[in-house]
Amino acid sequence: MFGHFGEAVVRARHQQSVSRGALARKTGLPVAALAEIERCSSVPSHGVVEKLSGALGMQVDELLLAAGHQPEWLSRLLRTDPAEVIRVLRQIEPNLAEAPSLRESAASRVLETEKGCLFKGDCVGWMRGLDGSSADLVFADPPFNLNKDYGTGVRDDLPETHYFDWSCDWLREAVRILRPGGALFLYNIPKWGVHLASWLSQYLEFRHWITIDIKFSLPIPGRLYPSHYSLLYFTKGGRPARFSPPRLPIETCRHCGGEIRDYGGYKDRMNPKGVNLTDVWTDISPVRHARYKRRKANELPLKLLDRVLDIASNEGDLVVDPFGGSGTTYVAAEIKARRWLGCEIGECGPILERFQQLDREREDLRRVRSKVNTLFTPASLELRRRHGHDTSRYKVDDAEMPAVHEGSLFDWK
Ligand SMILES: C[S@@+](CC[C@H](N)C(=O)[O-])C[C@H]1O[C@@H](n2cnc3c(N)ncnc32)[C@H](O)[C@@H]1O
Structure with a gap:
């Protein structure tokens, strides 16, 4: 409560x-x-x-x-x-605990691609029209009730109890549409993460509170400098149907390529595919790289969705994101060959535009993928060589990266 x-x-x-x-x-x-x-x-x-x-x-x-x-x-x-x-x-109350009646979804279809469909409308009604136990992964990045202007008539300054009740309304549908073993990722600020995690724990199994380090936020007077978003990770039932986290390169100095951490005598025993992914993500900026960004606000970096999709979905799986924004989830799903369904109440133009220029997105994703499942990136190896850092004690996987083909396939783990 x-x-x-x-x-x-x-x-x-x-x-x-x-x-x-x-x-x-x-x-x-x-x-x-x-x-x-x-x-x-x-x-x-x-x-x-x-x-x-x-x-x-x-x-x-x-x-x-x-x-x-x-x-x-x-x-x-x-x-x-x-x-x-x-x-x-x-x-x-004689009708106590009866399921809410299914409202007809007023959302209309605005985009159909090889892998997915985008609807325009209110996501709560839209989700009520989706089949139960059908989604392998639900990713959601809702408004945070921070009085942001989405330009859509969406009120982002609700009384807190209304915001919480509304969140429960759509989350109830997210829980319903997940398959057993399916995963829910909820991106929000810690203030809401706390309450929504507690509510979700009634229906789903808690797996992680992933901390996403914020690089560019503004200080708030009288508060600690807010420095992370929460990414809640739950599954339906205790056993996740998919779990394949990517491995990451070791952290190196961007000037000289030297290790940030001392791996001492373990260097020759480290996995050439990289180090284990932790629940603190410091390598993701909260907004997209300006070069690829389409909207002024609220566009997540493709890297974040690439990682979430890696962790909790396979090719062909169904990914649902009820808060389209500029469509980062849909773009990632399309390129990574997942089926997807999405909804956006406001302007869908930025999403349509991204799908018209999918090659740019592929290029962005290729850049992201060059830093996954390897102990050193080619750039950091080159830096290390130039600055005289010894890499010989590591087992470096220098196999050629497979080419990225149209419409697929990133799983070379
Ligand atoms: C934080 S943004 C999502 C950004 C997205 N993850 C991206 O990377 O582009 C939230 C979006 O949800 C939309 N939205 C808000 N309320 C909604 C509702 N009831 N149904 C559908 N979309 C909604 C807003 O218009 C906004 O575009």
Whole structure:
């Protein structure tokens, strides 16, 4: 249950047409303190909750429940006597726990390619029209409720409880359409990652919180400098149907090619295909390289999708991304020979444009792929040679990289 105490107080105040000033007077709290309480999700001291609930004509537990906080006695009752709780609740709400009715999807098809289809419309209705247990991988990069202008009429400044409820609406569909063993990757800021991971854990198996290091964000006054996005990785059931993470080159200095870390006596035992992928990704910039970028904002780098698709899908698998943006997932899926389905509520032009110039995208992906599944890239080997770094103790895989063919095939691992 997502809790936001402040929003519950505001809701109760509005329902009773009580101004903030009037509530402050009734409770004896300073207006500034009440404003702070209304801004925060956390519950204030018990004394303050008592004052507020009394002034709003509510019981303490009633206000806490309205704020999404479940009192301990209720949690215990739900665990020990769920049948009785359901019986009592059904007297109030006879349709309790019935599945939401399937809404007709109003999305219309705007692009059909060899591998996939793009629809324009609201992704919640669209996903309700997709078959259950059909997707091998769902990747989602939704708006983060940071008041960004998507130019689409999408509100990105919802009250926090609305944003959470909306997220649960589309995530419920994502869970439904995943096949057993299928994977869900959810890209968001840590603030939402925390709550959505907890909600998702009810239905899917948690595998990783992948940290994606941000290189170019702005400091926020009064906060630590935000420096990562969360990429949540869940699977349906404990056993992933696919798991083939790529290996990465060892980190080297971009000026001289020297190792950043000392591998000491292990050099000759290192895998020539590279080092294991960790759950901290420092080699992905949060936005695409300017040379390839099509939209002003919110375009993920192809490298990120290349990696996610490597980890959790095979050629021919079905990849679904409900938040198209500029279509990075669809482009990666198309080139890597995965089937794909996508939806975008706003402008689809940038996606169509990318598909008209798929060769540029292939070139970008080829550049990305030259840094995967090898201990050293050709460029770092050359740098090392020029700066006199000894590479002879490593087993270097100097086999020629296979050519990249139209419409396929990147799996030379
Ligand atoms: C963060 S961007 C996705 C960027 C994308 N991953 C990329 O790399 O280009 C989120 C997108 O979701 C779209 N969107 C927001 N709400 C939506 C909804 N209910 N249904 C479908 N698309 C939605 C926005 O218009 C925006 O383009």
